Amino acid sequence: MSQLAIVLWASVALQVFAVILALRLIPITRRALAWMVLSGAFLLMAMRRAISLLHQENLIESSWLQALTAEVVALVISIMMLVGVSQIKTIFVQRREAEDQLRKLSLAVEQSSLGTFITDRSGVIEYVNPRFCELKQQSKEELIGQTIEIISDEVSNVFYQEMWDVVWQGKDWRIDVYDCDKQNQRRWYSVIVVPVNNEKREISNFLVTLEDITKAKEQHRELERSALYDSLTGLPNRALFNDRLSYQLNIAARNKSTFSVLMMDLDRFKEINDTLGHHIGDKLLQEIGPRIANVLRESDTVARMGGDEFLFLLPDVTIDTSAVMASKILGTLDRPFEIEGHTLQVGGSVGIVMFPEHGEHIDTLIQRADIAMYGAKKQKIGFVVYDPETDQHSMRSLALVGELRHAIENEELILHYHPKIDLKTNECVGVEALVRWEHKERGLLMPDLFIPIAERTGLIATLSQWVLENAMDQIATLNQNGFELDVSINLSAQDIQDPLLPEQIQKLIRKTGIDSSNVVLEITESTLMTDVQKAMEILSLLKKMGLKLAIDDFGTGYSSLEYLKKLSVHELKIDKSFVCEMSTDENDAVIVRSIIDLAHNLGLNVVAEGVENRDSLDLLEMLSCDTVQGFYFTKPLDLESLLKFLSARKWDKGKRTVSRAS
Numbered sequence: 001m002s003q004l005a006i007v008l009w010a011s012v013a014l015q016v017f018a019v020i021l022a023l024r025l026i027p028i029t030r031r032a033l034a035w036m037v038l039s040g041a042f043l044l045m046a047m048r049r050a051i052s053l054l055h056q057e058n059l060i061e062s063s064w065l066q067a068l069t070a071e072v073v074a075l076v077i078s079i080m081m082l083v084g085v086s087q088i089k090t091i092f093v094q095r096r097e098a099e100d101q102l103r104k105l106s107l108a109v110e111q112s113s114l115g116t117f118i119t120d121r122s123g124v125i126e127y128v129n130p131r132f133c134e135l136k137q138q139s140k141e142e143l144i145g146q147t148i149e150i151i152s153d154e155v156s157n158v159f160y161q162e163m164w165d166v167v168w169q170g171k172d173w174r175i176d177v178y179d180c181d182k183q184n185q186r187r188w189y190s191v192i193v194v195p196v197n198n199e200k201r202e203i204s205n206f207l208v209t210l211e212d213i214t215k216a217k218e219q220h221r222e223l224e225r226s227a228l229y230d231s232l233t234g235l236p237n238r239a240l241f242n243d244r245l246s247y248q249l250n251i252a253a254r255n256k257s258t259f260s261v262l263m264m265d266l267d268r269f270k271e272i273n274d275t276l277g278h279h280i281g282d283k284l285l286q287e288i289g290p291r292i293a294n295v296l297r298e299s300d301t302v303a304r305m306g307g308d309e310f311l312f313l314l315p316d317v318t319i320d321t322s323a324v325m326a327s328k329i330l331g332t333l334d335r336p337f338e339i340e341g342h343t344l345q346v347g348g349s350v351g352i353v354m355f356p357e358h359g360e361h362i363d364t365l366i367q368r369a370d371i372a373m374y375g376a377k378k379q380k381i382g383f384v385v386y387d388p389e390t391d392q393h394s395m396r397s398l399a400l401v402g403e404l405r406h407a408i409e410n411e412e413l414i415l416h417y418h419p420k421i422d423l424k425t426n427e428c429v430g431v432e433a434l435v436r437w438e439h440k441e442r443g444l445l446m447p448d449l450f451i452p453i454a455e456r457t458g459l460i461a462t463l464s465q466w467v468l469e470n471a472m473d474q475i476a477t478l479n480q481n482g483f484e485l486d487v488s489i490n491l492s493a494q495d496i497q498d499p500l501l502p503e504q505i506q507k508l509i510r511k512t513g514i515d516s517s518n519v520v521l522e523i524t525e526s527t528l529m530t531d532v533q534k535a536m537e538i539l540s541l542l543k544k545m546g547l548k549l550a551i552d553d554f555g556t557g558y559s560s561l562e563y564l565k566k567l568s569v570h571e572l573k574i575d576k577s578f579v580c581e582m583s584t585d586e587n588d589a590v591i592v593r594s595i596i597d598l599a600h601n602l603g604l605n606v607v608a609e610g611v612e613n614r615d616s617l618d619l620l621e622m623l624s625c626d627t628v629q630g631f632y633f634t635k636p637l638d639l640e641s642l643l644k645f646l647s648a649r650k651w652d653k654g655k656r657t658v659s660r661a662s
Contacts, residue, residue: 115189115210118196121203123148135189135210137182148208151191152179167195167206176213188217230304232282233289241303241311245362248315252355260322260354262312263369264329265377267347269308276342281308283339284346291332295325311366319354319385326350326383349376350383358386401457403439404450408459408466412438415470416636417487419645420607420629423621428646430486430520432629433471434636435463455492464495468508472519474639476512483646488520488550496523497534502541509545516546520570524553543568550607554595572599576610576630583615593623600624 115132117125128143136143136150143150149160155177166173173193178186189210196205228240236244248259266288273281285308292302292310301313314325330348337344351372359365368386376384407413417431437445454460467489475487495501509516521542523535543549548570574595582588592608599606608620611630620628637645 113211115212117143117208119148119206119208121205123206125150126205132210135187135212148193148206151189151208151210152177154179163193167193168203170195170197170203176217186214187212188214233285233304235289235310236301236303238303238305238311241301241305241313242362244301245313245365248313249355249360249362251315253360257316258318258355258357259313259315260317260319260325260352261365261369262314262322262326262329262350262352262383263305263366263373264310264312264348264350265373266308266333267349267377269346272344272346280339280342280344284337284344287337287339288333288346292329295328295332300325311369319352319357322352322354323383323385326352330382348382349373349380351376351386352383353386400450400453401459404437404453404457404459405462407437407439408462412440413463413466413470414438414638415467415474416638417642418629418636419634419642420486420488420627421633422627423617423625428485429627430488431642432488432522432636433467433474433490435467451492455494460492460494461498464492465504468505472508472512472514475514475518477639478643478646479514479518481643483643484515484518485646486518486520486548488522490522490552496538499538501538502545505542505547506545517548520548520550522550522552522573524551569604571605571607571627573607573609573629574625579608579610579616579620579630580612583613583619589619592620592625596623596625 110129112129112131115135116129117132118127119125125144125146125148128140133140133143148163152159159177163173163175172195174191176188176190178188181187190213192209194207194209195203196207198204228237228243229235230237245261251257252259269281269284272284285304288310289302289304296302296312297314299315301311303311303313305311312325312329314322317325330350333346333348337346351369351374353359353365353369353372355365358368372384372386375387376382414436416434416436418434419428420430420432421427422429435447435451437447437450439445451460451463454463471487471489475485478485478487491501505519509519521539523539539549549568550571550573551569552573553575554572572595574592578588578591578595582592596606605626607627607629608616608625609629611617611620611628611632613632616630617628617632634645
């Protein structure tokens with residue numbers, strides 16, 4: 001074999017060996033296959049050329065290279081080159097697409113609303129986007145070269161140690177963190193640190209993104225605050241109070257310690273709201289909170305339960321300490337409140353319960369503090385410590401609800417009448433109808449025991465209807481016995497808000513045939529103020545029907561001369577709290593004299609309630625009061641006793657007292 005043949009065959013062998021070696025060493029990828037196919041094509045071309053040269057030199061026989069074989073080899077070479085070139089083209093297209101995607105990704109990162117930066121393995125910043133420069137208020141030149149700790153200066157080294165522990169495990173690290181900007185304003189960021197791997201699947205960089213979530217944090221904090229704090233006063237609400245009370249229960253039970261819960265309700269707050277408007281009441285509540293907080297310890301909690309009720313949690317106190325704190329709390333209300341030109345004076349009633357003496361559960365403690373608080377309000381003594389006897393009384397009152405409904409339906413109620421005496425003639429010129437309950441087990445019950453129950457449970461409308469029907473029937477009975485008297489009937493706040501009331505009274509007047517001018521409807525000042533406009537409309541209709549109107553307990557509420565004028569009130573009744581002590585208390589005497597003068601100047605009749613002694617009677621007569629009413633003359637009487645009382649006194653129809661307006 002010639003040297004040329006040896007060289008040619010050696011070349012072919014080396015190329016075949018190179019291909020085999022490449023197949024063993026190079027990973028089988030699309031790019032590698034393309035180069036293999038092209039290499040194979042070039043190898044076949046080399047072999048074909050080698051065989052052709054050998055044939056020309058007559059070193060191989062012609063049977064080695066038939067024309068058909070040569071063409072087949074040439075065709076295979078063409079196909080392989082076509083496939084190889086196609087694969088190379090695809091690779092370049094994919095590379096161009098990848099470069100486009102990378103360029104788009106780069107643009108997206110540059111224009112992203114997230115602050116983004118990339119660090120090397122050691123955490124040194126190599127790239128920052130414009131948004132991150134914005135967040136940190138620094139330039140790219142200032143930021144590049146700094147470390148990953150630039151995320152926040154407000155955290156400890158432990159924070160970053162935790163981060164490195166996570167990311168070096170190949171995991172993403174997410175956290176919310178705050179930092180202060182150059183204006184020293186706190187900003188919150190949602191941070192994500194992502195480890196980036198190279199071709200060898202080793203961590204080579206870290207990608208860090210920061211999103212400014214300050215606004216979301218503030219909104220969340222505001223939602224949390226609205227859920228746990230009263231929006232008007234800023235004090236903790238019932239939910240937060242219960243949470244702190246639950247925590248204190250666990251602490252006290254574990255440590256065998258005590259604490260107290262206080263409930264306070266403001267006195268006369270409703271009158272302020274109804275008279276001056278809810279915005280004044282709201283401002284009053286806003287001023288009360290800071291006053292109370294000034295006398296509490298740092299460990300104490302005051303919460304607004306709702307309306308004008310407040311709850312207090314006093315840890316580690318005795319019952320005596322709680323009483324002292326209750327006095328201090330009430331003392332904060334002694335100084336008047338100045339609101340929009342109004343000088344307002346409010347008081348409070350506080351109920352006190354102790355753990356574990358008065359209860360060991362949240363609901364029990366609050367319920368019993370409520371009971372004690374109502375005891376303080378009823379007795380008008382500032383504060384009351386819970387007493388089981390009070391609770392028993394409360395339970396009995398609760399039982400009265402069902403019994404009262406039964407009493408109305410089964411005629412267990414009766415009317416008593418309290419005579420009204422004309423000071424000039426000494427004659428009885430009218431009576432006030434007062435409801436009583438003949439309870440089968442508890443005897444005769446006074447209205448102050450069941451009227452509040454009727455008002456709270458919605459039975460007051462049914463009760464008032466019963467009183468109106470029976471009072472008018474008995475007016476007719478008095479008329480039949482020759483006594484033409486005015487009969488006063490008390491109306492509740494719910495009654496004068498009922499648009500059907502005028503029609504109901506009109507039907508009763510027709511049914512009984514009485515003179516409407518003999519009916520006097522008594523309302524209190526606070527009752528009138530519940531919904532002034534609506535009350536004015538209904539009372540005006542009643543006035544047009546010929547009924548008389550009287551303001552009861554005058555001087556105890558927030559009076560308006562404008563309402564007295566518009567309603568054409570017939571008489572004012574001076575509350576007995578001023579009359580009882582007027583002979584010994586100069587201030588009460590001044591108030592009574594002022595009311596009498598005011599009424600007479602307005603052309604109104606004056607009735608003084610609560611006359612219990614001769615001194616008060618003489619003083620009222622000297623002050624020119626028109627009519628008096630009280631135990632000095634008689635206690636309230638049932639219808640039969642009233643008829644006897646009237647018969648025993650001189651009755652002269654012609655000397656009846658009439659309004660000074662006439």
